[in-house]
Amino acid sequence: GESVGLHLPTLSVQEGDNSIINCAYSNSASDYFIWYKQESGKGPQFIIDIRSNMDKRQGQRVTVLLNKTVKHLSLQIAATQPGDSAVYFCAEIPPTSGTYKYIFGTGTRLKVLA
Amino acid sequence: EPEVTQTPSHQVTQMGQEVILRCVPISNHLYFYWYRQILGQKVEFLVSFYNNEISEKSEIFDDQFSVERPDGSNFTLKIRSTKLEDSAMYFCASRGQGEDGYTFGSGTRLTVV
Numbered sequence: 001g002e003s004v005g006l007h008l009p010t011l012s013v014q015e016g017d018n019s020i021i022n023c024a025y026s027n028s029a030s031d032y033f034i035w036y037k038q039e040s041g042k043g044p045q046f047i048i049d050i051r052s053n054m055d056k057r058q059g060q061r062v063t064v065l066l067n068k069t070v071k072h073l074s075l076q077i078a079a080t081q082p083g084d085s086a087v088y089f090c091a092e093i094p095p096t097s098g099t100y101k102y103i104f105g106t107g108t109r110l111k112v113l114a
Numbered sequence: 115e116p117e118v119t120q121t122p123s124h125q126v127t128q129m130g131q132e133v134i135l136r137c138v139p140i141s142n143h144l145y146f147y148w149y150r151q152i153l154g155q156k157v158e159f160l161v162s163f164y165n166n167e168i169s170e171k172s173e174i175f176d177d178q179f180s181v182e183r184p185d186g187s188n189f190t191l192k193i194r195s196t197k198l199e200d201s202a203m204y205f206c207a208s209r210g211q212g213e214d215g216y217t218f219g220s221g222t223r224l225t226v227v
Binding site: 049093103 | 217
């Protein structure tokens with residue numbers, strides 16, 4: 001069935017280093033992907049999105065890369081800061097969903113080390 | 115910045131009791147959603163709501179669940195007879211016309227004892 005999965009459950013990085021969080025998706029026909037950040041006790045917060053007609057999209061300190069050939073999505077965070085510590089989810093909207101239902105991955109916990 | 119507001123932040127209820135989780139979506143949004151997250155697991159879709167009716171629901175959303183938009187501003191999720199396995203964080207989200215991204219609320223932690 002449809003699934004969105006993450007390669008690493010926990011990622012620890014030094015403050016100031018770049019972080020790369022990976023995600024695999026299974027529905028090759030999905031055309032929209034999103035990264036969300038979830039801090040402890042809070043709801044998911046939108047970070048960045050990308051459509052399937054793009055390979056790369058940049059935001060402020062974040063970049064999302066989409067590799068449709070291997071159905072892989074990654075989130076790059078430049079100069080990681082303590083405030084970036086959170087769980088990061090990727091999500092896709094499968095093409096069969098007319099209601100913009102998201103399918104979320106399991107999540108990767110990012111720990112920023114001082 | 116507009117927010118989605120959820121109340122209460124934490125609800126403890128006895129098994130078999132009814133609970134109502136409340137949400138105030140962003141005022142000009144038209145699409146509304148409930149998701150849940152069992153501790154340590156991924157966020158799962160429950161139901162989407164548009165034009166005063168359910169537009170899609172998951173297999174989790176059985177007859178014990180219902181949603182309502184009673185007054186044009188609130189969006190509620192009711193669980194009629196709670197089970198232990200209903201313990202989770204419940205997130206409400208809303209989306210505007212022509213937008214792809216949701217705005218999520220901070221969630222209600224439901225604990226069934």
